[in-house]
Amino acid sequence: MILLSGSGIQAQHIRFTAVMKSLHPVWVMVISILYSLSFAVYATGINNTTKTFTAITEMSRRDWDDRQELQRVWQAALVRIPMGNAKYLAATIATLPDTNLIQSVRHPTVIYLHGCSGVWQGTHARIDFLAGNGYAVIAPVSFARAKYPQSCDPYTKKAGLYRGTLKMRQHDANYTINKASTLTWVDLDNLFLMGFSQGGIVAATLDNSDASLRARIVEGWSCHSGWSEYKGINAPPSQPVLTLVGANDPWFQNPWTQGECSNWLHRHNGSLSIVYTDQVLNQQRPVAPSGQVRFRIPNPLLSRQHSLLDSREAQETVLQFLRSHIQ
Numbered sequence: 294m295i296l297l298s299g300s301g302i303q304a305q306h307i308r309f310t311a312v313m314k315s316l317h318p319v320w321v322m323v324i325s326i327l328y329s330l331s332f333a334v335y336a337t338g339i340n341n342t343t344k345t346f347t348a349i350t351e352m353s354r355r356d357w358d359d360r361q362e363l364q365r366v367w368q369a370a371l372v373r374i375p376m377g378n379a380k381y382l383a384a385t386i387a388t389l390p391d392t393n394l395i396q397s398v399r400h401p402t403v404i405y406l407h408g409c410s411g412v413w414q415g416t417h418a419r420i421d422f423l424a425g426n427g428y429a430v431i432a433p434v435s436f437a438r439a440k441y442p443q444s445c446d447p448y449t450k451k452a453g454l455y456r457g458t459l460k461m462r463q464h465d466a467n468y469t470i471n472k473a474s475t476l477t478w479v480d481l482d483n484l485f486l487m488g489f490s491q492g493g494i495v496a497a498t499l500d501n502s503d504a505s506l507r508a509r510i511v512e513g514w515s516c517h518s519g520w521s522e523y524k525g526i527n528a529p530p531s532q533p534v535l536t537l538v539g540a541n542d543p544w545f546q547n548p549w550t551q552g553e554c555s556n557w558l559h560r561h562n563g564s565l566s567i568v569y570t571d572q573v574l575n576q577q578r579p580v581a582p583s584g585q586v587r588f589r590i591p592n593p594l595l596s597r598q599h600s601l602l603d604s605r606e607a608q609e610t611v612l613q614f615l616r617s618h619i620q
Contacts, residue, residue, distance in 0.1 A: 306574055306583030331407055339369065339436040346443040348456055357461045362438045363468040369437035371412070373424035375400055381424035382588040386431075391401035400429035404469055406462065406492030408513070409445035409452060411436040419489065426612060428485075429478060433469040435462050444491065446591055449546050450609060452491070460521055462495045465608075470501065482620045483507050490544070490599065492513065494523055497536070497554070502529040507617040508563075510611060511536040513599050515545045516554035526557035533563040537607055540570040540589075541597045555587035563618065567610060569595035 350363040355360065372389055373537045374382040384390070403423050407416050420430040435441065444458040445451060466486070473479050488496035493514035509528055515538050518524045528534050538545070545551055555566035564586050571593040592606065601607040603612055 304597055313570065324331050329553060331494075339434055340413050341445075341447060343441070344436050344441065346405070346437045346442075347440045349442050352440060352442055352455070352457065354457070354460075356438075356440050357457060358464045359440075362440065363464060365437045366433045366435055367438065367469060367472050369434040371405075371416070371420060371426075371430070371432040371434065373420050373430040375424055375427050375429060377452065379425045381421075383421075384425075397477065397528045399480040400427070401485070401615070402431065402473060402479045403487050403615075404466065405430050405432040405474060406466060406486075406488035407432060407434070407436075408490030408492050409458075410447045415489070415600055415603070419615050422602070422608060423447065423487075428615065430615070431469060431473055431479075433465050441511040445463060447486060452544065455601055456520060458491070462484050462491070466495050467501060470506070474505075481505055485510065485615065485618075488512070488514075489602070493536075494518075497526045497528075497534070498523065500527050502527075502531075505511055506532050507620065508533045508535070508614070510534075510614065512607075513544070513612075514554070515542070515551050515552045516557055517545070519549040519554040524529055526554060528559075528561055530559045533614075533618055534558055535565050535611065537567045537601050537610065539596045539598050539601065540556075540567070540568050540572075542599050543597070544599050553587065558586045560586055563614075566612065567607075569598075569607075571596045571603070 345489070367385040368385070370386045372382070372384045372386060376382055390482045401429045405420050420432050423430050436460070442455040442458070444453070444455045446454070456614065470484070470486070473484065474481055481507065484506055486499065486506050488494070488511060490513045493511040495515060496509050497514060509532055511534065514536065516525055516536065528535055534554070536558070538553050552568050553568045558564035558566055567586045568587065568589045569592045571588045572591065594603055595601055595607065602611065
């Protein structure tokens with residue numbers, strides 16, 4: 294593994310690109326994957342255990358949409374590009390090989406938003422899962438901001454440490470969507486937004502009615518909050534939404550966060566609220582008749598989990614939803 298500073302990455306990337314242009318396409322793919330993986334630590338290590346957080350007293354509203362901060366988030370974004378046969382290129386935006394070396398194929402693309410504790414093993418598991426099933430992925434790393442306050446403590450399950458985090462992350466998401474629209478390998482007719490935990494809140498509440506998002510996926514969020522801007526779903530009728538939550542998720546066991554998202558979903562556009570429960574209330578699978586959006590799925594294990602896409606059952610639900618909304 295090689296860990297480089299920003300300037301080292303740029304110099305190494307220039308030399309890398311020059312060499313790659315002289316190679317056979319098969320070697321291009323193999324070496325690109327190995328090269329990109331060597332930089333995974335650059336973004337992988339940005340999480341609650343490694344980030345030096347900014348004191349809340351040092352934050353201002355101007356920091357939320359600061360152009361340099363948005364660019365830092367974009368450059369650190371994790372990237373996965375399908376290469377066929379369940380193989381994919383792994384990189385960050387900063388280390389992405391020359392676009393001429395990437396197959397000129399447009400892929401359905403998922404903008405993936407990490408949770409409140411940053412990039413962790415589960416982040417990589419999710420974006421690798423999507424890429425292995427044929428979806429390109431761009432995962433902006435909000436923790437790459439120079440000024441970023443701690444917003445949660447995953448050990449005590451305490452969230453909401455900085456209310457302005459949602460606005461910051463919404464700016465990150467919109468910036469990423471706009472930048473993704475300039476990439477030749479992104480299928481703009483099939484651009485999806487997906488998030489986990491706090492990233493799920495962003496995916497749910499993002500005001501993006503003018504963008505060409507096909508659909509949204511929200512993992513590990515109840516749509517209920519004591520703060521109005523965190524509550525509900527902002528997707529227009531043209532954007533179906535899939536939400537997944539455990540009925541006994543340990544993060545949502547107080548009166549103001551308990552619940553699920555069906556009250557905010559449009560009932561005739563394919564949206565679904567999946568609630569995993571330890572009670573057998575509905576044996577139906579999530580294939581909705583007209584007007585039905587909430588399904589309580591018996592699964593005692595998932596009912597108590599926050600991280601749901603570790604399970605094959607939830608993964609299949611997500612894939613089914615994505616496939617049903619590809620244009």
